[in-house]
Amino acid sequence: MPDRPPSAEPEPPSFGAGSATEDSVIQAILRDRHRGGPTPSLDVGDDVAVLPSGEAVGADMLIEGVHWDARSSAEDVGYKAVMVNASDLGATGATPRWLTLSLALPDPPPMGWVTGFARGLHAACAALDLRLIGGDTTRSPGPIVVSISMGGPLAHGRAVRRSGGAAGDQLYVTGGLGQAAAGFFGADPSAEALRRPRPPIALGLALAAAPAVHAMMDVSDGLSRDLSRLCAASGLGAEVWPEALPLGRSVPAGPDGLAWATAWGDDYALLVAISPEWGAEAQALAAALGAPLSHIGQLHAGSGLRFRGTDVPQPIFDHFSAPPASPPC
Amino acid sequence: MPDRPPSAEPEPPSFGAGSATEDSVIQAILRDRHRGGPTPSLDVGDDVAVLPSGEAVGADMLIEGVHWDARSSAEDVGYKAVMVNASDLGATGATPRWLTLSLALPDPPPMGWVTGFARGLHAACAALDLRLIGGDTTRSPGPIVVSISMGGPLAHGRAVRRSGGAAGDQLYVTGGLGQAAAGFFGADPSAEALRRPRPPIALGLALAAAPAVHAMMDVSDGLSRDLSRLCAASGLGAEVWPEALPLGRSVPAGPDGLAWATAWGDDYALLVAISPEWGAEAQALAAALGAPLSHIGQLHAGSGLRFRGTDVPQPIFDHFSAPPASPPC
Numbered sequence: 001m002p003d004r005p006p007s008a009e010p011e012p013p014s015f016g017a018g019s020a021t022e023d024s025v026i027q028a029i030l031r032d033r034h035r036g037g038p039t040p041s042l043d044v045g046d047d048v049a050v051l052p053s054g055e056a057v058g059a060d061m062l063i064e065g066v067h068w069d070a071r072s073s074a075e076d077v078g079y080k081a082v083m084v085n086a087s088d089l090g091a092t093g094a095t096p097r098w099l100t101l102s103l104a105l106p107d108p109p110p111m112g113w114v115t116g117f118a119r120g121l122h123a124a125c126a127a128l129d130l131r132l133i134g135g136d137t138t139r140s141p142g143p144i145v146v147s148i149s150m151g152g153p154l155a156h157g158r159a160v161r162r163s164g165g166a167a168g169d170q171l172y173v174t175g176g177l178g179q180a181a182a183g184f185f186g187a188d189p190s191a192e193a194l195r196r197p198r199p200p201i202a203l204g205l206a207l208a209a210a211p212a213v214h215a216m217m218d219v220s221d222g223l224s225r226d227l228s229r230l231c232a233a234s235g236l237g238a239e240v241w242p243e244a245l246p247l248g249r250s251v252p253a254g255p256d257g258l259a260w261a262t263a264w265g266d267d268y269a270l271l272v273a274i275s276p277e278w279g280a281e282a283q284a285l286a287a288a289l290g291a292p293l294s295h296i297g298q299l300h301a302g303s304g305l306r307f308r309g310t311d312v313p314q315p316i317f318d319h320f321s322a323p324p325a326s327p328p329c
Numbered sequence: 330m331p332d333r334p335p336s337a338e339p340e341p342p343s344f345g346a347g348s349a350t351e352d353s354v355i356q357a358i359l360r361d362r363h364r365g366g367p368t369p370s371l372d373v374g375d376d377v378a379v380l381p382s383g384e385a386v387g388a389d390m391l392i393e394g395v396h397w398d399a400r401s402s403a404e405d406v407g408y409k410a411v412m413v414n415a416s417d418l419g420a421t422g423a424t425p426r427w428l429t430l431s432l433a434l435p436d437p438p439p440m441g442w443v444t445g446f447a448r449g450l451h452a453a454c455a456a457l458d459l460r461l462i463g464g465d466t467t468r469s470p471g472p473i474v475v476s477i478s479m480g481g482p483l484a485h486g487r488a489v490r491r492s493g494g495a496a497g498d499q500l501y502v503t504g505g506l507g508q509a510a511a512g513f514f515g516a517d518p519s520a521e522a523l524r525r526p527r528p529p530i531a532l533g534l535a536l537a538a539a540p541a542v543h544a545m546m547d548v549s550d551g552l553s554r555d556l557s558r559l560c561a562a563s564g565l566g567a568e569v570w571p572e573a574l575p576l577g578r579s580v581p582a583g584p585d586g587l588a589w590a591t592a593w594g595d596d597y598a599l600l601v602a603i604s605p606e607w608g609a610e611a612q613a614l615a616a617a618l619g620a621p622l623s624h625i626g627q628l629h630a631g632s633g634l635r636f637r638g639t640d641v642p643q644p645i646f647d648h649f650s651a652p653p654a655s656p657p658c
Binding site for chain 2: 021022024025026028029030031032033034035047048049051053054055057058059060061063065066067098100101102103104105108109111114115117118119121122125126129130131132133134135136137138139140141142143145147149151153
């Protein structure tokens with residue numbers, strides 16, 4: 001049950017927006033979107049949309065050389081492709097149940113890679129108890145492309161939007177920020193967080209039951225960028241306390257670590273705006289589910305994002321640019 | 330209402346299978362598919378799957394240089410991407426209502442192309458009254474990739490499968506076979522059918538209401554290949570009468586035209602197996618909907634596909650091989 005009425009006009013549909021470049025692509029796509037006829041869906045302006053049937057649906061595409069490199073095995077790619085999509089659903093309060101897979105492969109198809117990919121995909125499906133229901137395969141004259149669409153029902157009949165934040169809400173985030181960057185830049189040789197993300201899906205579903213949880217999203221593009229989106233969607237500003245950020249275990253203290261933790265992405269943590277009187281209860285619930293929530297700041301009237309005592313780290317990753325060749329920090 | 334009980338064990342999920350190569354990729358992906366836990370979906374072993382909520386879902390991916398070339402404008406690509414997905418739904422008896430779009434673009438993104446693509450996409454959405462509800466954009470270091478997932482409810486509560494054919498069923502197909510090949514090979518300079526397919530979706534939905542319509546699918550990979558799949562799924566054989574095939578207006582008579590009409594694909598015609606006593610009624614319905622059905626053969630006990638008086642044309646298109654540089658006929 002939503003704790004506030006949905007807006008009359010549906011918000012723009014959800015796109016995994018990143019940079020100004022991505023935003024301009026998305027705007028070009030949405031400018032003259034067909035809106036006539038019966039409305040077949042509720043757009044939620046978040047990482048997933050919710051259909052009238054109560055089914056939530058999202059989509060994410062991973063591309064060789066953009067979203068993974070030689071450090072990731074085929075199995076890692078299959079596993080991660082499922083998890084990044086499931087993260088979007090969980091952060092909206094929807095239980096991932098099914099996926100379609102469209103897969104583009106070089107000619108001839110690298111069958112060893114396909115077998116490993118399938119193993120990782122099925123391991124993630126088994127971990128989340130979700131089912132591959134269809135898809136498409138085709139030849140790619142370029143990189144391998146993994147495109148997944150995933151859906152499932154709202155766990156509590158309620159989609160938690162980015163736009164639901166209220167002034168005075170406490171901001172919480174789950175742990176391990178920057179650990180994916182630590183893997184990418186060599187500080188964590190296992191690169192486990194980068195290769196095998198484990199989004200706190202059960203926590204997202206549990207939190208969606210609480211009306212005091214006003215806004216929620218996953219932190220796939222870095223806290224700076226994603227919290228800015230939550231602020232913009234909610235029409236509010238935010239203050240973050242850098243010393244309160246729950247850093248990954250391989251993330252150094254100081255400005256380097258702060259940049260990894262807030263300006264890189266790929267961590268698939270949960271970012272939540274919670275009414276102050278329910279903060280302690282949310283933390284107890286999160287601890288019980290093994291995904292502790294750290295209180296990292298608050299929403300306030302106004303706009304913009306501030307980091308107390310320091311500048312807001314600028315994004316160091318962009319889906320429309322090649323990643324930096326060497327660590328930027 | 331299905332005219333026969335669904336099989337107890339769900340069939341394998343739907344993949345846009347083409348060649349032996351594609352089949353081996355699909356088998357590698359499905360071999361150890363997770364099947365435990367509650368079944369979140371009904372696999373239909375067809376071009377789309379049907380979820381317990383009654384939502385049908387399919388997915389199709391189009392790649393620059395594989396599925397389109399310089400003869401197609403950006404607008405054509407956007408239009409076609411919607412139509413090929415809608416064709417899959419309509420051929421199962423599901424009304425297309427929503428889609429997600431994942432789009433991979435070079436860096437920097439070709440904004441003129443994106444704008445044209447969006448125009449074509451929205452024109453197709455408006456024609457079918459369906460809504461873009463979400464998606465993803467990313468950088469491609471290779472070709473442009475358009476990946477769509479599309480869904481909607483069963484129009485009559487019934488999914489018409491490939492596997493429903495019965496011995497003695499009459500085989501019908503909608504017109505224009507080979508016209509896409511005629512466009513590709515220059516016999517139709519406008520290449521209209523290739524660039525702007527118009528699948529007979531309303532007819533698919535109307536036919537799905539009739540229990541006498543036993544099996545249905547779209548002919549996206551050529552009649553030889555697609556009818557072979559319908560036969561295999563139904564455990565039957567088929568005889569086709571080549572002289573009865575409804576050729577596209579630019580398709581020559583003789584063996585060349587036959588190959589274009591049956592062994593190329595991209596026509597998005599509807600292939601239907603109908604109980605003999607209802608054939609005339611189906612044809613009247615189809616004529617009324619402006620998508621006439623031609624009676625092209627029949628299903629029989631046994632297996633395999635025969636063309637009366639000639640060899641079965643072998644596929645001349647494969648999603649895992651480059652298209653022929655010059656007309657094969």
